[in-house]
Amino acid sequence: MLIQGLPANRTRAHARVEALLNFAGVSIDGNAPTDIRVHDPRLYARILAHGSLGLGEAYMDGWWDTDDLDGFLFRLLDTRLDERVGGWEDAWLYIKSRFLNLQRGQRAYEVGERHYDLGNDLFQAMLGRRLVYSCGYWKDATNLDDAQDAKLELIFRKLGLKPGMRVLDIGCGWGEALKLAAERYGVSGVGVTVSQEQADYARTICRGLPIEIRLADYRTLEETFDRVFSIGMFEHVGVKNYRTYFDVARRCTSDDGLFVLHCIGSNVSSNHTDPWIAKYIFPNSMVPSAEQIAAASEGVFVTEDWHNFGADYDRTLMAWRANFDRAWASLSSRYSERFRRMWRFYLSASAAVFRARRDQLWQLVMSPRGVRGGYRAPR
Numbered sequence: 001m002l003i004q005g006l007p008a009n010r011t012r013a014h015a016r017v018e019a020l021l022n023f024a025g026v027s028i029d030g031n032a033p034t035d036i037r038v039h040d041p042r043l044y045a046r047i048l049a050h051g052s053l054g055l056g057e058a059y060m061d062g063w064w065d066t067d068d069l070d071g072f073l074f075r076l077l078d079t080r081l082d083e084r085v086g087g088w089e090d091a092w093l094y095i096k097s098r099f100l101n102l103q104r105g106q107r108a109y110e111v112g113e114r115h116y117d118l119g120n121d122l123f124q125a126m127l128g129r130r131l132v133y134s135c136g137y138w139k140d141a142t143n144l145d146d147a148q149d150a151k152l153e154l155i156f157r158k159l160g161l162k163p164g165m166r167v168l169d170i171g172c173g174w175g176e177a178l179k180l181a182a183e184r185y186g187v188s189g190v191g192v193t194v195s196q197e198q199a200d201y202a203r204t205i206c207r208g209l210p211i212e213i214r215l216a217d218y219r220t221l222e223e224t225f226d227r228v229f230s231i232g233m234f235e236h237v238g239v240k241n242y243r244t245y246f247d248v249a250r251r252c253t254s255d256d257g258l259f260v261l262h263c264i265g266s267n268v269s270s271n272h273t274d275p276w277i278a279k280y281i282f283p284n285s286m287v288p289s290a291e292q293i294a295a296a297s298e299g300v301f302v303t304e305d306w307h308n309f310g311a312d313y314d315r316t317l318m319a320w321r322a323n324f325d326r327a328w329a330s331l332s333s334r335y336s337e338r339f340r341r342m343w344r345f346y347l348s349a350s351a352a353v354f355r356a357r358r359d360q361l362w363q364l365v366m367s368p369r370g371v372r373g374g375y376r377a378p379r
Helices: 012-023 043-060 069-078 088-099 105-116 120-127 144-159 176-185 196-205 239-252 275-280 290-297 311-331 337-355
Strands: 036-038 064-066 166-170 188-193 211-215 225-231 253-266 302-308 359-367
Touching: 012 043, 043 064, 043 275, 043 337, 064 069, 069 337, 120 311, 144 176, 144 225, 144 253, 144 311, 144 359, 166 176, 166 239, 176 188, 176 196, 176 211, 188 196, 196 211, 225 239, 239 253, 239 290, 253 290, 275 337, 290 359, 311 337, 311 359, 337 359
Parallel strands: 166 188, 166 225, 188 211, 225 253
Antiparallel strands: 036 064, 253 359, 302 359
16 A cells, blocks of 8 residues: 555655655765665664664665665764664663663673674684774774784783782683783783683683683672773673672772773763664673763772773774674684674674764773872873
8 A cells, every 4th residue: 555645665664764864964775885775675664663773683684785884874873863763672671771680690691602702713803913802092003903902001001010919800801911911011810701712712821821710700709909900891790780890899909909990981871782782792781871980989999090082992893893804704604694794783883883972982090099199190
């Protein structure tokens, strides 16, 4: 049945999506790199019904394409079209996160099993010389490997590492930060992760160094360390556990010690992540706001420095995507074409979020009682 006032080949959903895209400077089947080509007309209703989840799943299913995926997604985010189209999935995530602790008990290990255990071959191909899965520091760097080395060195300088210190890495990933700290600064330490694949790899590369890697929830930590750091792990903690997290970090930090928190930050407070990200990339994750971090750490730590270099994440993510694209021929025998599209959508959407400055990258330096005489932060 035709809808009065519309051409035979268009529906109300088509017209609505087209109007939204035009607002963002995007055309359907246009010639600009950020325009989209629609391969399945069911796309329009799927977007209106399911928002970002529908858009992402439709891309995975091959229903649409664009020559400039990150540029297209940037246009949507920069004009905040995501706030004008939403599905019931976002409301359901809000309700679940409101009444359940999604990051406690066995749920704390789910992100390790579903994401970080996907395969070290994938992450080795994507991340560069070091398996460091967090934003690089591009201030003086011209390539990804140098940016990652600069980021780790920046953290070490902020901590003031010295030989003989004992350090803790909360969410140690593949152990690269601890390995470098032990080799470069002569420290010993402990790293914890919820990923079996990461733990196995970290133990291998740290063999012969005074480093212990544990497959454990951060809440099990009881020892005291001279220095504590956490790189790209706080996004998996969840707002219901923020205070517990800072309490653990505090009891593990000596009275004259320092704690560095490196994490993604949001401009607004929420209790859950995007529905597509939650379903396909990082289950039970969420990005903290400045207000949430400040409230959870109040009375536990003194914040000595708050450093934002969020724009560097766009460049980091685009470097990861380029590595992934180059390596796809060697990865395709293990991962499906749908996975390739999913992963490219993830990296492109993430880059677009930082390009639009919707999310930030923060490094906080904290002390238990305040650094006597003041703290001077390296940059």
